Amino acid sequence: MYRFLLSRRWLVTVLIALLLIPATVRLGFWQLHRHEARVARNELIARSLTAPPVAFDSLTAPGRAVPKDLTWRAVTATGSYDTAHEFVVRKRTDAGGDNIGYFVITPLRLADGQGEVLVNRGWVASGASATVYPDVPAAPAGDVTVTGRMRADETAAGSGIRDRGGLPDRQFNLINSAQQAGRSGAAVLPGYLELTATAPAPASQPELLPEPNHSDIGPHMAYAVQWWLFTAMIPVGVWVLVRREARDRAKEAAEAVVAAGAGPEPVPAA
Template sequence: MYRFLLSRRWLITLLIAVLLIPTTIRLGFWQLHRHESRVARNELIARALTAQPVAFDSLSAPGFAVPGDLTWRAVTATGEYDAAHEFVVRKRTDSGGDKIGYFVVTPLKLSDGKGEVLVNRGWVASGESAAAYPAVPATPAGEVTVTGRLRADETAAGSGIRDRGGLPDRQFNLISSTQQARESGITLLGGYLELTGTSPAPAEQPELLPEPNHSDIGPHMAYAVQWWLFTAMIPVGCWILIRREARDRAEEAAEAGAEAPAEPVPAA
């Protein structure tokens, strides 16, 4: 009844089904691991943002690479802005995500003399010409205390942004303390501070960047469940197809037997 399973067509079909099962199981676990990574990232950000701010220079030093477990850590720094080494970062969006402009990054010379810290002061709109330096609110005069989020240096590999040369003066594609230390010759602590507040508060400042979203867990768990449901459907679907073909073959055989001419009865 099931000899048709030895046909070439069915052997290929069953082989594909056997190969699909471990593949879809692995895809489900891949999505599960992405879900777990997203949840862990959200928890890390939430802890970092709600922690008591610590001094930037207690976590970083010149040439320091900010690790993942310190990213978004609430930090503070006191000093005077080094406006002479200010620069802007091209092709960045505002808090709404629909306007293209610049991030304004200004080094802050620490009062304790340990060096300078890059401070991303926020976003400003583009001017009429991309070659011209945009209109940027002046830095506060005198000593200030800034608070913000610790961020790692941007890289082309990590951000997907191509770091092309030949840009207008004081315009860059990435925020990198390593790159700025090389360009300017000043002593910069690794990473940078993403500004959330300044004391005393300035009269005017760039648009501050919003807090990172750490509540959205994404669709990865739903995708994992979908892949595993598909895994379960493969053998069920194969069995349904096998039973259907067996039934069709049985019906065809019965019809062929009914349509066969009856043998003549010999005369007495």
């Protein structure tokens, strides 16, 4: 009854089904791992943002990258801004994500003499021309204490942003302490501070960056469940197709028997 399963068409169908099962199981686990990574990231951000601020230079040191578990940590630093080496980072969006402009990065010369910290003071709009340095609110003069979020250096590999040269003066594509240390000759600590508050408060400043979203877990768990449901449906679907073909073949065989049993129509007598 099921000899048709040995046909080439059905052997190919079953083979494809057998290959799809481990593939869809793997895709489900891939989405599960993405879900777990998203949850872990959210938990890290939530812990970091609610922890009491610590000194920026207590978490980083020359030649040492910012550890992943310290990103978003609330940090503080005291010193004076090195406005001579201020720069902007191109093609960055505002808090709403609708407008493209620049991040304003101003090095802060630490009062304890441990070096300089890159401070992302916030976002400003693009000017009339991308070749002209934008209008930037002046950094506060004198000693200030800044509070913000610890961030790791941006790299082309990590951000996906192409770090091409030939840009206008004081414009860059990445926030990278090593790059700026080479430019200014100063001892710039790895990582940077994403500003949230300044004391004393300045009269004007760039638009501060919003707190990262750490409540959205994304659709990855739903996608994982969908892949596993699809996995379960593969053998069920194959079995349904097999049963349907077996039933159709049985029906055709029965109709052939009936047709053969009826015999030829009788010839009328002369």
